Amino acid sequence: MCELLGMSANVPTDICFSFAGFLHRGGGTGPHRDGWGIAFYEEGGYREFRDPHPSVDSPIARLICDYPIKSHVVISHIRQANVGGVRLANTHPFTREMWGRPWCYAHNGQLSDWQPLPLGFYTPVGTTDSEHAFCWLMSELRQAFPTPPDNQAPLWKTLHGLCEQLRALGVFNLLLSDGTYLYTYCSTKLAHITRAAPFGEAELSDAELTVNFAEHTTPNDVVSVIATEPLTHNEQWYRMQPGELLVWRDGEIQARYLSQA
Amino acid sequence: MCELLGMSANVPTDICFSFAGFLHRGGGTGPHRDGWGIAFYEEGGYREFRDPHPSVDSPIARLICDYPIKSHVVISHIRQANVGGVRLANTHPFTREMWGRPWCYAHNGQLSDWQPLPLGFYTPVGTTDSEHAFCWLMSELRQAFPTPPDNQAPLWKTLHGLCEQLRALGVFNLLLSDGTYLYTYCSTKLAHITRAAPFGEAELSDAELTVNFAEHTTPNDVVSVIATEPLTHNEQWYRMQPGELLVWRDGEIQARYLSQA
Numbered sequence: 001m002c003e004l005l006g007m008s009a010n011v012p013t014d015i016c017f018s019f020a021g022f023l024h025r026g027g028g029t030g031p032h033r034d035g036w037g038i039a040f041y042e043e044g045g046y047r048e049f050r051d052p053h054p055s056v057d058s059p060i061a062r063l064i065c066d067y068p069i070k071s072h073v074v075i076s077h078i079r080q081a082n083v084g085g086v087r088l089a090n091t092h093p094f095t096r097e098m099w100g101r102p103w104c105y106a107h108n109g110q111l112s113d114w115q116p117l118p119l120g121f122y123t124p125v126g127t128t129d130s131e132h133a134f135c136w137l138m139s140e141l142r143q144a145f146p147t148p149p150d151n152q153a154p155l156w157k158t159l160h161g162l163c164e165q166l167r168a169l170g171v172f173n174l175l176l177s178d179g180t181y182l183y184t185y186c187s188t189k190l191a192h193i194t195r196a197a198p199f200g201e202a203e204l205s206d207a208e209l210t211v212n213f214a215e216h217t218t219p220n221d222v223v224s225v226i227a228t229e230p231l232t233h234n235e236q237w238y239r240m241q242p243g244e245l246l247v248w249r250d251g252e253i254q255a256r257y258l259s260q261a
Numbered sequence: 262m263c264e265l266l267g268m269s270a271n272v273p274t275d276i277c278f279s280f281a282g283f284l285h286r287g288g289g290t291g292p293h294r295d296g297w298g299i300a301f302y303e304e305g306g307y308r309e310f311r312d313p314h315p316s317v318d319s320p321i322a323r324l325i326c327d328y329p330i331k332s333h334v335v336i337s338h339i340r341q342a343n344v345g346g347v348r349l350a351n352t353h354p355f356t357r358e359m360w361g362r363p364w365c366y367a368h369n370g371q372l373s374d375w376q377p378l379p380l381g382f383y384t385p386v387g388t389t390d391s392e393h394a395f396c397w398l399m400s401e402l403r404q405a406f407p408t409p410p411d412n413q414a415p416l417w418k419t420l421h422g423l424c425e426q427l428r429a430l431g432v433f434n435l436l437l438s439d440g441t442y443l444y445t446y447c448s449t450k451l452a453h454i455t456r457a458a459p460f461g462e463a464e465l466s467d468a469e470l471t472v473n474f475a476e477h478t479t480p481n482d483v484v485s486v487i488a489t490e491p492l493t494h495n496e497q498w499y500r501m502q503p504g505e506l507l508v509w510r511d512g513e514i515q516a517r518y519l520s521q522a
Contacts, residue, residue, distance in 0.1 A: 042348075042349050043348050043349060043350070045313070045348055045349025045350035045351075045352070045386070045387065046349065046350070046386070047309075047310075047311050047312075047349060048308075048309075049308075049310070050308050051308075052306070059324060059327075059328050060324065060328070063320060063321065063324050066320075067320050067321070087303075087304050087306055088303050088304060088306025088307065088308060089304070089306035089307070090306075091306070096358060097357060097383060097384065097386060099384060100384035100385055100386055101386060102386055121382065122358060123358065123360060123361035124361055125306070125307070125358060125361055125362060125363055126306065
């Protein structure tokens with residue numbers, strides 16, 4: 001299995017604190033030694049850093065901790081390989097362009113019988129179940145919405161339906177973004193926290209690091225962090241339900257879809 | 262204008278030496294202060310590093326110099342903005358997936374009347390002439406070859422024709438790769454060098470750095486470097502002709518197409 005980390009914020013925010021705890025799970029406090037990656041959306045642009053080596057030893061991961069990249073949306077993933085060898089092509093997050101936007105995707109879990117999922121516009125580069133599911137999901141969305149819809153609700157409902165189909169194939173915890181919205185879908189395990197004024201202190205669970213967010217924020221900031229397991233031990237995190245899709249924008253929940261089952 | 266740097270090699274090779282000279286042109290010995298990027302193909306995978314800040318000051322660029330990433334194909338670009346603001350979405354190289362391969366593209370030059378070039382499968386994320394031309398070119402290739410051709414020659418001929426069309430719109434020096442082949446097309450300025458045994462010493466033109474390749478290579482290594490301007494001053498570089506497309510694989514020229522005009 002793998003671990004996921006996401007962020008949605010209403011001001012460009014760096015993820016150094018959360019990432020510092022998260023990367024320790026990549027071969028340090030956790031067993032996820034098979035690569036890691038992180039993607040940032042900045043001013044309509046997109047960049048990602050991926051490394052097929054353990055995050056805890058990675059000079060690129062250390063750079064990300066030390067070089068604050070400020071972003072509205074971040075998606076990160078550390079990998080413990082199940083389907084697909086340990087190599088760059090199998091390292092999350094994955095990205096594809098749709099409607100002139102870079103879509104970014106990371107998956108935690110494992111699917112069975114994913115090979116028959118039909119592909120259309122998008123084809124996997126690597127050999128993971130995760131990237132195949134991503135290409136299927138994006139092809140389905142693009143077929144249903146050849147151009148970006150004015151009203152988002154039908155898109156979100158379609159996305160929830162596609163996630164439910166994937167959950168029927170196994171464990172499918174998802175982070176997905178087009179740079180404006182962050183979509184988080186829970187199959188088994190995802191927790192979230194929203195930080196807003198009055199800001200307090202937070203202590204990492206995986207490393208000896210405390211931050212006083214009051215010193216790094218302004219009163220209007222809203223920053224939400226979503227992770228497989230809570231990253232701090234002195235704050236209240238909320239666990240998502242199986243089958244739940246949350247749509248985040250600017251740090252806040254815009255919509256929630258629950259399983260019909 | 263911008264500058265281009267490419268590499269094709271028959272063994273995984275790091276580009277630290279060439280990149281050390283090249284990045285000095287990004288705000289140091291050259292005026293290209295408006296961002297830079299570099300893409301590496303490794304074991305069928307792909308990763309890129311992009312920064313909208315001058316390469317000479319960039320901590321990410323320093324990391325690339327210090328952390329040897331070994332690759333068969335590299336594409337790098339430093340930018341002096343003409344069309345499109347200085348921001349991440351306008352920073353080369355650009356990438357799109359076709360046939361399950363990540364295609365990487367960087368352009369030096371400026372086009373006029375590029376807006377009418379029709380788009381199909383691919384849509385630009387940023388606002389540059391370069392990315393629009395890339396999306397047009399890839400859409401045209403995908404329309405002509407919905408699946409990867411067994412015989413490469415028709416694909417290469419089509420690519421040369423598309424490059425010629427873009428050259429008719431202005432200056433269009435190109436680096437393009439699917440991870441196996443590196444395509445270099447010259448509109449005004451591109452030079453190349455192939456290093457093979459017996460290896461000698463090379464001295465950078467833009468920084469005080471000398472390397473003795475004999476200490477870092479084996480007798481069978483073949484490594485070619487392609488750049489807007491020669492990067493070393495004690496070796497023989499060859500300048501490409503306007504309208505010339507070279508197809509590189511494993512450090513060697515596989516095919517050459519010349520302008521019919």
